[in-house]
Amino acid sequence: MAGPYSEKVMDHFMHPRNVGELPDANGIGQVGNPVCGDIMKMYIKVKDNIITDVKFQTFGCGAAIATSSMATELIKGKTLEEALKLTNKAVAEALDGLPKVKMHCSVLAEEAVQAAIDDYLKKTTGKGLPGFKPHEEPLEEHEH
Numbered sequence: 001m002a003g004p005y006s007e008k009v010m011d012h013f014m015h016p017r018n019v020g021e022l023p024d025a026n027g028i029g030q031v032g033n034p035v036c037g038d039i040m041k042m043y044i045k046v047k048d049n050i051i052t053d054v055k056f057q058t059f060g061c062g063a064a065i066a067t068s069s070m071a072t073e074l075i076k077g078k079t080l081e082e083a084l085k086l087t088n089k090a091v092a093e094a095l096d097g098l099p100k101v102k103m104h105c106s107v108l109a110e111e112a113v114q115a116a117i118d119d120y121l122k123k124t125t126g127k128g129l130p131g132f133k134p135h136e137e138p139l140e141e142h143e144h
């Protein structure tokens with residue numbers, strides 16, 4: 001019998017794509033997960049409204065690693081508008097699903113993408129993403 005994780009989740013966990021720092025990033029977002037306190041940092045390089053490169057670093061769990069890895073693949077080469085439409089649900093679906101108790105982990109990826117775009121917009125236009133409020137601080141202690 002298969003475990004709680006799909007093969008795709010396992011693959012992205014064992015071989016995460018786009019891990020690390022992006023020295024020439026022009027948008028960097030960091031968010032914390034209010035449920036578990038884990039942290040995710042997302043670097044994007046934007047040129048002519050297209051995300052030409054993206055990397056992430058996380059202190060999150062395996063599900064956070066897998067969802068971020070998938071999220072980076074899904075937004076690479078996309079416009080900012082397309083990347084902003086990426087939901088954690090869509091990422092989880094692209095991974096053939098996540099266990100319910102792990103859905104909160106996928107929120108890190110979605111919010112980190114938004115935070116990076118928010119940072120990019122602030123740097124280039126002086127105005128951030130309208131209505132964007134990342135969870136920067138963990139709200140409470142939580143067992144993994």
Ligand code: FES
Binds near residue numbers: 104
């Ligand atoms: S990201 Fe914290 S438990 Fe998954």
